[in-house]
Amino acid sequence: MKHLALVTLLGFFLYTSLSVQAQHYTPVTVPNGHTLEWRWVKGVKEFHLTVEEIEHEFAPGMKAKCWGYNGSTPGPVIEAIEGDRIRILVTNKLKEPTAVHWHGILLPNGMDGVEGLTQKAIQPGETFSYEFTLKQHGTFMYHSHGDDMVQIGLGAKGFFIVHPKVQTKKIDKDFAIFVDEWYVTPGTFRPDPNKMTDFNIFTFNSKVFPGTDPLVVKTGDKVRIRFADAGQESHPIHLHGYNFKIVATDGGDIPVSAQWPETTVVIFPGQTRDIEFIANAPGDWPLHCHRRHHPMNAMGHDNPNMIGVSQEGLDEKIQKLAPDYMAMGENGMADMAEMSQHMTGPDNTLPMMGADGPFGQIGMGGMFTLLKVRDSVDASSKTSWYHHPKGTVASPVSDHESSL
Amino acid sequence: MHYSRLLLVIVFIIATSLHATPIFDLKTALDIGLSKAPSLQVQAQDLYSKKANYRLSLSQENPSVQASFLPQGSRSKIDLSFDQNLMRWITSPLENEAIDSQLESDSLLYKNAVAQLKVEVKKAFYAIQAAQALLVIQNDYTQAAQTTFELTKRQFEAGNINELQLKTNEVACQEALTMTHEKELSLQIAEWHLQETMGLAPTHTINLVTGTLSETLPQIPSFDELDRLIETQRPDLAALYAQIRAEKAHSLTQEWQNKLGNLKAGIQFEQEVDGTQSLGPKIEFSLPFLNQGQAAFEAHGAVIAYLNSLLITQKHHAQYAIRKCVSQLQYESIEIIRTKTHLIPLHQRINELTQKQYNYMLMGVFSLIQAKQEELKAQETYVQHLASFWNAWAELEGQVGSIPTKGTPQ
């Protein structure tokens, strides 16, 4: 009897420690973002989302009236564990009805969140409750499914990440990045949701470089980056310095036998993709969209092509008409990065590109960020530049050397 | 030594004054016009000839003498008479009044011609000022178009645009050149017109540097004031009044003539064959039995009625003419102010904003040039409104004789 009691007690401890073990996951790091708080309510994890108009900063120097959840776009990451019973309260602080769709999650039809089809619309001021049990793990999204074009277009979306009940592999750093595109008329402060093509702002978690937070990891870390796309365009995201494997989609894990090495992952609208790699190469490695106009900020898409066009003698004539005129683009647009630091553009508009780098101007903007891999990580790692071992940086050669 | 130095200074002053750009102002134009305009010369000559004719009509009739010698044998019958027409003496105060009034009327018509000439000179002068300003603006515009084309040519040479794009751009440049030529022609014609109006010989070339159209707009008088000015100042209306007075005096003269017929008085001397002599007074007049001068009287009445209706018509026309002028002036002044305070600053702001767009490569250099061209178009609109204002102002001055308002450029 005594033994039985001891065994029962031991078994109980074992069970509790196991269940604690099951909930032990590496929390997702959201560059420029945050994770949604939750609380236990009678065995149910309860989350609370509020959709509302927010003031969003794309990068210092540009703010816009966007729509988001709990004060941000993308909204906070919902993180839960496979098997959890969850309840999500959604309060509508917009001036029009809404509904929230749990993109990729397997759930009862009535919880799918499609306004008018699977539920009544959440009217302004109303709070709806969604409740279901998580039957899978992976990277998912939540986004508005009422007046989608406008509401998602203005930023009403977020990550929904479900960790496996049993962690089968150790992940040291788990990042989540939303890719998106917008159109904000230069000089205005509200994205135009009517745009179908020809966007002018391309974002990682609704931020443009140099406003994008870098991904800081320690040398040797096992890194996962989750991407999601709720926008209009596909984005081929390329990581420098590494091969990685695409290990999961929002449909589930890709069997190891089916994974192949990649340096670029394309995320199409309505998709999520998880990539994994071991950060064994220290440095400051670009992570960017490979569509050439996407790691750029707003620029004219109908500008005349001035490459190779000498304006000698004509620039003075133009200055008679426009005294502040400076000929640009004759030898390429690289000088733009430097020039934009000195010249003023329209209000609330970011220059096409340009940020200070360790070796000069970085002629980038938009969908561009850095994977900072360091042997030791501290608070300064986010802002400091990589120290290159001696003799490992490309440098000019003398005429003599180049002729050899 | 001192004298030679003074001489040098004088020579220097003369030399500099000869080299200074001659400024041809409105006053000079008016002075030349008043002394040389052919139309005015015609009017003046007409006035002189009319005055001479009036003197002719006033000249007294000489007394007449009739003499007859009728031989009868060795002697003759002699008949001598001396007559003087008396009507002239009776009607001459009336005729004098008629002629004075007629002279006044003619002088007023001359004054009117002077006023109309001034209007024409002013209009021609303002037209030159406008044409000069418009040509300056057009030159800037065309230079911008040429710069644009030059840039596209370099783009073409650099392999950035094709020939179709290049040629399409060249059209705009060619059109701008045409506009410049049009503006040059307008200026040339305006210059010919002023010279013609002033009465200068076509071979006489002067430097018509006229300065710019005044931007200080005079206050537009009220309709009441203008109606009063028409009544009191318009020389052609005053001329009609005087002509009516003349016609009335003519009519009275006619009346007297009808009443008294052809009144003549004189002395008659007769010597019969037998030598008997007689001398006595003589009077002669016609009896108004068959012709009481009704037709002539009516003819004068009809002329007076005609003149009165002409007066009413001209006044009527003038009253509407000033109203049309005033409406035009009000519209032009509103547009002048609006263009100056709104439209042009708007374009200047657009230029600044376009520059900012250019700085961030949101727009290209052509947009920048085009924005400036739009501003030049607004400046052109401004000059056109100014020109229309001063043209209407000259017209209004012509309608009321002159406007006692400060602000008219002289």
Ligand SMILES: [Cu+2]
């Ligand atoms: Cu992209």
